[in-house]
Amino acid sequence: MxxxxxxxxxxxxxxxxxxxxxxxxxxxxxxxxxxxxxxxxxxxxxxxxxxxxxxxxxxxxxxxxxxxxxxxxxxxxxxxxxxxxxxxxxxxxxxxxxxxxxxxxxxxxxxxxxxxxxxxxxxxxxxxxxxxxxxxxxxxxxxxxxxxxxxxxxxxxxxxxxxxxxxxxxxxxxxxxxxxxxxxxxxxxxxxxxxxxxxxxxxxxxxxxxxxxxxxxxxxxRYVTAYTILLQTNDNDLALSLIQRLDGISDVSKGERQLVVRLSEGLDANEISTVKRNLAGTVFTAGIDIREMTHKTLSMEDIxxxxxxxxxxxxxxxx
Structure with missing residues (x-):
């Protein structure tokens, strides 16, 4: 056209x-x-x-x-x-x-x-x-x-x-x-x-x-540098202390109402799934309820x- x-x-x-x-x-x-x-x-x-x-x-x-x-x-x-x-x-x-x-x-x-x-x-x-x-x-x-x-x-x-x-x-x-x-x-x-x-x-x-x-x-x-998870629980402080020790997690920061979990760079789809399962299992085992868990995507402004x-x-x- x-x-x-x-x-x-x-x-x-x-x-x-x-x-x-x-x-x-x-x-x-x-x-x-x-x-x-x-x-x-x-x-x-x-x-x-x-x-x-x-x-x-x-x-x-x-x-x-x-x-x-x-x-x-x-x-x-x-x-x-x-x-x-x-x-x-x-x-x-x-x-x-x-x-x-x-x-x-x-x-x-x-x-x-x-x-x-x-x-x-x-x-x-x-x-x-x-x-x-x-x-x-x-x-x-x-x-x-x-x-x-x-x-x-x-x-x-x-x-x-x-x-x-x-x-x-x-x-x-x-x-x-x-x-x-x-x-x-x-x-x-x-x-x-x-x-x-x-x-x-x-x-x-x-x-x-x-x-x-x-x-x-x-x-x-093309421009995502690492898989990022937004996590909201009923005890973000305890969840942060547990998650940051897991393999495949490069950084965990605390937002206003949620945790921003940045996975290690270079992980393939299977490795990302494994990290997510380990994250959820660790949190549940500690008696913490996950209220929301989403994948953060880049906005047009970010790009x-x-x-x-x-x-x-x-x-x-x-x-």
């Missing part, structure tokens, strides 16, 4: 913003594109949607070359930038009618009202956009991006500045347009929780270079900082 081949951009001042970038986004993905400030995310997106010509390399969307078939591709994509530039004097319906006219005015009011219903704004169709909250404007921006029946939608910081309720509403809307409408979604966000709860694939760039890509589960597997703070570059796995 989206593919870049050795995509690069060097500005006139000699600054190399993007260097030999190879991305592959499949149809139906909710794809997260991450990187620190200044990593080249905005430059990349502008090349993907045809607003900026690359210095080298190619971008293909649905098999078409962005630089050679720009008009056709414009009809395939919808874009929700971080800053929309809304026309506050227009009503929500007028706003969609205006953007519909830019695409040739092919859609009637019935379809536009269906879009407003989809984003939860049908009852506000005659309200000026200037009276909308930030969350309502963001939903209207998504409706605008859907006017031309896109196959792909680009979202830049879709939940930035929203309260938790507004963030949840936008996340749910993104899931719905992906699942119900079959739209491929490409997201950039500094809110890593968005990426974790929404995306099935992720790419991370640093200094214009692709440093990692894969599913979140794949990345968790992001591990990747961007390391020097590893150039992983070429196909997503």
């Amino acid at each position: 989206i593919q870049t081949e050795h995509l690069s951009k060097t500005y006139r001042n000699g600054f190399k913003a993007v260097k030999d970038l190879n991305l592959h986004v499949n149809k139906g993905d909710i794809f997260g594109f991450l990187g620190p400030n200044g990593a080249g995310k905005t430059t990349t997106i502008r090349m993907l949607d045809g607003l900026l010509e690359p210095t080298a390399g190619q971008v293909f969307i649905d098999g078409m070359d962005v630089n050679k078939q720009a008009l056709e591709i414009k009809r395939l994509i919808g874009v929700v930038p971080e800053s929309h530039g809304y026309y506050d004097w227009m009503t929500a319906k007028e706003y969609l009618q205006y953007f519909n006219s830019l695409f040739g005015g092919n859609e009637g009011d019935v379809y536009l009202e269906e879009l407003l219903k989809k984003v939860g704004l049908r009852e506000k169709k005659n309200v000026p956009v200037g009276e909308f909250s930030r969350g309502m404007k963001q939903r209207l921006g998504i409706a605008k991006a859907l006017v031309n029946h896109p196959k792909i939608i680009f979202l830049d910081e879709p939940t930035l500045g929203l309260d938790p309720s507004g963030q949840r509403d936008i996340q749910q809307l993104i899931r719905e347009i992906n699942l119900n409408d079959g739209i491929t979604v490409f997201i950039t966000s500094h809110l890593l929780k968005d990426i974790e709860v929404l995306c099935n694939k992720v790419s991370i760039i640093k200094d214009g270079i692709l440093v990692e890509q894969g599913s979140i589960k794949e990345l968790q597997g 992001f900082f591990k990747v961007t703070e390391s020097s590893q570059i150039g992983r070429e796995a196909v997503l």
